[in-house]
Amino acid sequence: MPAVGGIGPGTGKDYPGNLTPFVTVTCIVAAMGGLIFGYDIGISGGVTTMTPFLQKFFRSVWEKKEADKSKNQYCQYDSPTLTMFTSSLYLAALLSSIVASVVTRKLGRKLSMLFGGLLFFTGALINGFAKAVWMLIVGRMLLGFGIGFANQSVPLYLSEMAPYRFRGALNIGFQLSITIGILIANVLNYFFAKIKGGWGWRLSLGGAMVPALIITVGSLVLPDTPNSLIERGQTEEAKAKLKRIRGVDDVDEEFKDLVAASETSKLVEHPWRNLLQRKYRPHLTMAILIPFFQQLTGINVIMFYAPVLFSTIGFKDDAALMSAVITGVVNVGATVVSIYGVDKWGRRFLFLEGGVQMLICQAVVAACIGAKFGTSGNPGDLPKWYAIVVVLFICIYVAGFAWSWGPLGWLVPSEIFPLEIRSAAQSINVSINMLFTFVVAQVFLTMLCHLKFGLFLFFAFFVIVMSVFIYYFLPETKGIPIEEMNQVWKSHWYWSRFVEDLDYPNGGMEMGKGGQGVKEV
Numbered sequence: 001m002p003a004v005g006g007i008g009p010g011t012g013k014d015y016p017g018n019l020t021p022f023v024t025v026t027c028i029v030a031a032m033g034g035l036i037f038g039y040d041i042g043i044s045g046g047v048t049t050m051t052p053f054l055q056k057f058f059r060s061v062w063e064k065k066e067a068d069k070s071k072n073q074y075c076q077y078d079s080p081t082l083t084m085f086t087s088s089l090y091l092a093a094l095l096s097s098i099v100a101s102v103v104t105r106k107l108g109r110k111l112s113m114l115f116g117g118l119l120f121f122t123g124a125l126i127n128g129f130a131k132a133v134w135m136l137i138v139g140r141m142l143l144g145f146g147i148g149f150a151n152q153s154v155p156l157y158l159s160e161m162a163p164y165r166f167r168g169a170l171n172i173g174f175q176l177s178i179t180i181g182i183l184i185a186n187v188l189n190y191f192f193a194k195i196k197g198g199w200g201w202r203l204s205l206g207g208a209m210v211p212a213l214i215i216t217v218g219s220l221v222l223p224d225t226p227n228s229l230i231e232r233g234q235t236e237e238a239k240a241k242l243k244r245i246r247g248v249d250d251v252d253e254e255f256k257d258l259v260a261a262s263e264t265s266k267l268v269e270h271p272w273r274n275l276l277q278r279k280y281r282p283h284l285t286m287a288i289l290i291p292f293f294q295q296l297t298g299i300n301v302i303m304f305y306a307p308v309l310f311s312t313i314g315f316k317d318d319a320a321l322m323s324a325v326i327t328g329v330v331n332v333g334a335t336v337v338s339i340y341g342v343d344k345w346g347r348r349f350l351f352l353e354g355g356v357q358m359l360i361c362q363a364v365v366a367a368c369i370g371a372k373f374g375t376s377g378n379p380g381d382l383p384k385w386y387a388i389v390v391v392l393f394i395c396i397y398v399a400g401f402a403w404s405w406g407p408l409g410w411l412v413p414s415e416i417f418p419l420e421i422r423s424a425a426q427s428i429n430v431s432i433n434m435l436f437t438f439v440v441a442q443v444f445l446t447m448l449c450h451l452k453f454g455l456f457l458f459f460a461f462f463v464i465v466m467s468v469f470i471y472y473f474l475p476e477t478k479g480i481p482i483e484e485m486n487q488v489w490k491s492h493w494y495w496s497r498f499v500e501d502l503d504y505p506n507g508g509m510e511m512g513k514g515g516q517g518v519k520e521v
Contacts, residue, residue, distance in 0.1 A: 031173030038181020046189030052198030092144025101427030117216030120146025128206020183328035298459030334402035354404020355467035361397035
């Protein structure tokens, strides 16, 4: 069997530094950038089950839903316009992440977050006051531009600010705020749907202005990362900032390494073209396949459309939104488990355990839905125990995702990229993530209509593929300091053929995207 693990902590430099209150608060504020993404995922699925919203903007869907009460439940929400409302955001995020790459590199991580917050705020404002479908779509696209900027800069910022021993836990703060955003959105949908007069959906969509304000104001008060300051030639300020962040005066060694990595990165004129070099093959593979697989776990299907899904399984609208709140709570709780375990148990263990858990749950949910709905999509009366079993296994599935592919899909790419290709590689990571989020959102309702319960088996197949990929091709990055991250690839049974000693002359003076390896504490 191939050697699939990583290496030990190495011969390593052990940079002095503490988890200071300053850096903790800074990382918490920055991680709030995930709220805008999470809030949107939660809100978009909820409003599409609100009858007044459907009657105003998607009347054909509402009429079909009413007419199909006793008929095929699989196809009641199958509408290209409704799907475009949900997924237009991800297309916009894909495009803006490419622009955000340049902004993040040239102007710093902070400014990229600020742009993200302002764009998201504008989109939320337009959606809250929308009078026609075109306003909804324009608003969604502005939200998408905002998310592209935030998802480009926040994981980068967190990885660069965090002391390497705590990088895993602090970086997962981003995923935690995504899950909190989803939960808040689900709770608000539940209450706003009850408002007399049918205008609650405006509050749901307009409410996105609140997380947008948090990240906008946050970006104005946050300090820039030392890496970013050095990249822009402000070395003295960077050194002072590094001392404050680490809580010690003895930062010379780490500072020297940051400057050396920055000098190396300045020699790279075309980071995009550089990504194609042979020595970056492992980095490029991970930047493409990890976000690709993350979307094909099927999680967004559950989170976008949890209310739609539960409504399809036979819950009433209210109960459907309540079930989505339950899955939201599970999502947050399991992400906290990941924060606790990522620097203790390692990335590979969580990836593989989560994969097995999701696979079992998808098989059970497919069997449950198949048994009751068959291929006709007409379940008749659904017993209460049946609905509880489906929700239970969906919750176990969500937990499996939330402590594995959810946070690690952002964390692992963020700790492996060298500084010279970091912004470009992160941009590819975000773009692939958004592209496949868009594709899955675009085709999900049509696939549900045609594949029926087989849709869960479709995603289960990909869970098997991605777990095999992780087992054989992803080395463990826990316990590897930043300047030795290339050792991970050099000692790997497969990637060693692409990465040679000559590639990194300084004993691997390669900056894992802000991303040091995480030493155990």
